Amino acid sequence: MSRRTQVRFGISAVVFALFLLHTSRILPSRLLDVVEAFTYDARVLVTLPHHADPRIVIVDLDEKSLAAEGQWPWTRDKLATLVDNLFDRYHARVLGFDIAFAEADDKASRLWRTLADGELADLPGVAERRSAIDAEVDYDARFAQALHGRAVVLGYFFKPGIGAGEPEMTGALCAPLIDAQGAKLYDLDLLQPKGVGGNVATLQNAVAHCGFFDNPSVDFDGVYRRVPLMQQYQGAIYPSLALSVARLALGDPPLSLDFDPPDVRSSLHLEDVRVGQHVVPVDAEVAAYVPYRGDNRTFNYVSATDVIRGSVADPAVLQDAVVLMGATAAGYLDLRSTPVNKVFAGVEVHANLIDGILHGGIRQKAPYYDGIEAVMLLVVAVLLALAFVRLSAGWSAIAGFAIVAALIALALALWSGADFIMPLGVPVVFTLALFMAHLLYGYFIESRRARSISKSFGEYVPPEVVAEMAERGGEVSMEGESREMTVLFSDVRGFTSISEKLDARELAALMNAFLSQQTGVIQKYRGTIDKYMGDAIMAFWGAPLADPDHGFNAVRAGLDMIHRLRDLDADFAARGWPALQVGVGINTGKMSVGNMGSEFRRAYTVMGDAVNLGSRVEGLTKEYGVAIICTQATRDTMPSDWAFRELDLVRVKGKDEPVAIYEPIGPKDEIDPDLRQDLARHRGAMKLYRDQDWDAAERELRSLARGPRPHRVYELFLERIAILRREPPGFPWDGAFTFTHK
Known part of the structure; x- marks a missing residue:
């Protein structure tokens, strides 16, 4: 093997080893994680279908609803009416709440009991009607009655940690997906929260289904790319809101975990979650990548108040619909950062995942993803080393870019054709880094100064200035x-x-x-x-x-x-x-x-x-x-033949020293002589004002204000003079006005 070949393979080996430290997570690089996340997001955006299942509908706690029904939280008799109307009037198939009902709604009942035991106790008929009124004002019981026997999923949230003095569990949970005894049959790397915020027991006991809506699988940059379908709490396994709603929409079929091989039930061999006949690819944490269908409001929205009042414009939208209730009103908006939009309604994350469970399109990141990435890096390292050994610099460059193009094409093909997530960002960066290492070693010196300057400043300054900068060379710096x-x-x-x-x-x-x-x-x-x-x-x-x-x-x-x-x-x-x-x-x-x-x-x-x-x-x-x-x-930098209107001497917020401010007018020989005279008179009025000669200043300003060229500044100083007459500033006085706002 020639020395040249040894050097080329040595360069590839060194760069490969550095990148392998990241792939093996021995020394992960945040930059490479950012690049990989970017390429994932780009694939999402490029392949967005921009349409979704019209049968998935969001009942929206929006501004219109708050204006009509009052501020949130609403009394639960209103929510009971909403549930009744959804199922009885509009015939929805399933309802999921992206909301937790953690506290009892007992204000009305407590007030009634206080009055019934006190001021109203002796009134005729109170004792006789007490039981009936007790039932009428028990809004939780009314809501629970509306929930009972219906295809409803209540949302709750798990807590990743418990603060000092904070209870581990509040509220109640539904039955787990897999009880603690059954969970022992699996060796899964499930997320294991420390606590839970459940629903009021009266409400949770009225329905058989619940699902968590928190997402501890959010990526390092805060972006919602994947959502866990299950979490393990106190040994038992519980489902997410999206999984519970989708399962109920499918008629509550059995749920199972698929492994390859089937007898090895560990996260490394977990392939997917099966909901009846529907297969949901998951990763080692039983998290699914959200198959985004489009930007905000890709799904149908219905205002919550329209459902409560039975005034939905198109009732057919809710017919046999899978309904999620969430909030988009200002102050209540559940915002998430996603590949589609950095400001994305959280309830739509669940809607997209439900759509994917029902109709497919959820992409799989294999448990052996890091192994795939390592093999790709090795193949690229060998190919580029051979290219630089056997080809000229020009052809080696073409080979390098061909490899990048092939990586992108293969990633897109697997993404669209097989719903498979292939590593892309790290292999592309590796290819480019390795290409540059070989290039710098063998063939090229530093890039031309003009190209560097154009790249650095082209987005800031005009092209002719960039050209001038290139000509000046060393004078230009970004330091x-x-x-x-x-x-x-x-x-x-x-x-x-x-x-x-x-x-x-x-x-x-x-x-x-x-x-x-x-x-x-x-x-x-x-x-x-x-x-x-x-x-x-x-x-x-x-x-x-x-x-x-x-x-x-x-x-x-x-x-x-x-x-x-x-x-x-x-x-x-x-x-x-x-x-x-x-x-x-x-x-x-x-x-x-x-x-x-x-x-x-x-x-x-x-x-x-x-x-x-x-x-x-x-x-x-x-x-x-x-x-x-x-x-x-x-103004001091301007030519002496320019005219200005003196406006004021001010102290702006954050500054102690007064600053003179002016309105630029233009070259003196280009403005109207009458305007030049007005400017001179105004300067005189400003001198009188600062000398506290209120009468003379007022006469001059009032004359200017009533003239053919009135100006807001004349009225402003007339108002100030009226104030200063009542509250003289005394001497010495610099005439400055202090602004307390920005």
Whole structure:
């Protein structure tokens, strides 16, 4: 074996050994876990069917229901009515509660007993009707009566730990899926919680079925990819809410665990859970991967109040339906992070899993998953070593990317064709890492500076600036440093009310149009986009390339952003969208700039007091009735032939020193002479105001306010003068106004 071959196989062996430490979990890498999770989530998103079984329906504790029925929890006579209507009026097949009824609903009965034994005891007829009224106000008994004999599953939750003084068990549980004696026949790595939060015994005793809705199998990043179908408590095995509901929907068939070989009943050999004829693949913890059908509200929703009041618009939706009751109302929303959406209704996680149990599509992660991954890494290591021994650099690169493509194609084929989860993220990263190791060793040197700069800054700055950066070479760095720069904040006025009037798709289209246009303006003036914050934009000037005109360019960009915004009006009006208004705040000062963040995500950004002040200044635009405000520091960077309207001297929240703020108007020779005269008169009025010459200041401001060019700032200072007459500030006084809010 030649030395070249030895080196190539040696490189593959070293990289393989490093990755094997992760695969064997001897030295797991969080980064590789993140990548593997990402590739799993990507497969979920790429193959989403975007439709679900219409017979799975969610009865929603929504805002409409809270408005109609009152705040949660409702008295259980209402829930009894809901159950009666679901089964008697709408003929639902099964009802599962993604809610635990941990406490008795006895407020009404206790109040009645107190009155009956006290103030009402001597009233005629009370004694005779007491038993009847006792029954009427016993809401738990009423609810239990509604539950009795019906296909209902009550939800409860297991506790992974017990705090000091906390009881191990509250409420009651239904009979286990497998009792403690039967569970001894299996050697399973089931999750074993320390406690349980069950339902009131009166309610639980009324139904035969229950299921836990907690998920201790949530992944390391908090994402709900899999859900345990069983947990073991005090030796007995209990089912999840989804498993119990699905089983009841199928007519309560027998349930069994399938092993391969059948006589070895351990987690390593567990293949699936069988519900009648329906096979549910599970992992070693008896957890199933949730087969997401789509984003939020893929399933049919019915408002809970409509069920209670018997006013469901389409009763056929509930006919023979598998119903889950959960909450989406603000404050009660059971939110989960999932591969589909980081804000996902928890009740829909159960709905997706029930759909998978009933109709298939649940994917299997084999118990020998880590072994599959190790073999894949070994095969890739050998193939790449042979490629770099026998092929040129170009063909070796093609071989490397062909391996990656083959891994992705094989993973997608097994995912879609066999419902099998194959390792993908780690093998792909391994292939790329090994390819780079071979590449750096044999053929390539450091990448061109221009490519590095373009990759680092292309998303922040205009292409022409990237080109200029590439030409300057070593001057450009993403390392943190302190610079004199200018920052701009822009925010849409009244965005909350605008967003409430548009659906999600329209809102996204509106924001894309708005942000694209405004970003173009910023980049036109050589600005760097820091970030988008919903409807807000943050940008800065003076980095990554130094800009001696950073303040001037920022102000021109701010004014042009406001002016160009009107170009969108006609198109927005044609779509039925409102015209947008923005507030722009600009400040100049020392800022820390560089690539900042965490090991998982970094961004080229600015930080510091000057940045915070820029944000505060933007918030003041509404106070002064202007679209744009800049600070004294920014005005000092501007040409002397520019006109400004002096607005105030303010102390913003978090700052002790007063800051002068101005409204930029434009070049003096381009504005109306009458407006220039108004600006001069206003400056004089501000001097009179700070000298506490209230009468003279008031006369001048009132004259300006009644003139042909009124302004909010005139009225603002007239209001202040009226207050200061009553409560003189005394001397010395700097004339600054203190804001206590952001």
